[in-house]
Amino acid sequence: MSTVKETVDVEVPLRRAYDQWTQFEQFPKFMEGVEEVRQLDDRHNHWTTSIGGVRREFDTEIVDQLADDRITWRSVDGETRQRGSVRFERLDDAHTRVELTMEVEPTGVAEKGADALGVIDMRVKGDLRRFKNYIEGGGGEGEGWRGRIRPEDPGAGTGF
Template identity: 55%
Template sequence: MSQVEESIEVDVPVRTAYNQWTQFETFPEFMDGVERIEQRSDTLTHWVTKVGGVQREFDAEITEQIPDERVAWTTVSGEARQAGVVTFHRLGEDRTKVMLQMEVAPEGVAETVGDKLGFVKRQVTGDLKRFKGFIEERGGLETGAWRGEV
């Protein structure tokens, strides 16, 4: 397993950042390589990704969700193996640190080489930067929210 830890500060309240992150179906708008996500239940999502010309489908289960604090997940079926947590840290009334920690198991030679060259880390960094742009360009208005706990 490869481990990645990245963070970014966004100029929105912690509630707004968290609310937007719970809108999994919008991830393709700021996550490179994510083609589609379907929210199948409160705790189950189905992902379709395409990275480096390789398409993968998998299901991820939300294992922990605490409003304005954290969302944790793990894959439960499909072609990708990963687990992670995103945490939200209030830095001020309108400023939040979003921290993403992930473990990914590369499959095959190409993914293993890409991982060794830092591809996953660069992808996560880019995704967080695009999340920042996405939520800030909306004037700090999230596209929705799910405030339940898991």
């Protein structure tokens, strides 16, 4: 399992940064290799990715979500095994720190080689940079999901 942790400061208020991150179907606008994200319900998303010519589909489950603070997820179906958390920290009225931590289990020779070369780290860093450019450039002005998902809620396990 490979762990990646990256941070970016964005020039938008905390609520706007958090709200944008909850609009999962807009992820392809700033995440390289993400072709589509379909939100199935408040807790589940279906992902289609194409990275290095390898196309994958998988589902994720949100296991902990607190508005303006954090979103934690895990993969639940498909070939991709990952879990992670994104945290939001108010720096001042106009700036927010976004910290993304992911644990990814590379499968196959190509993915293991890419991981060894630091490709996953570079991709996450690039995705956060593109998120910064996207949100500071006026993208994603919509209202986010403000609900609460607790780790102890049914179906909110933390393992794979």
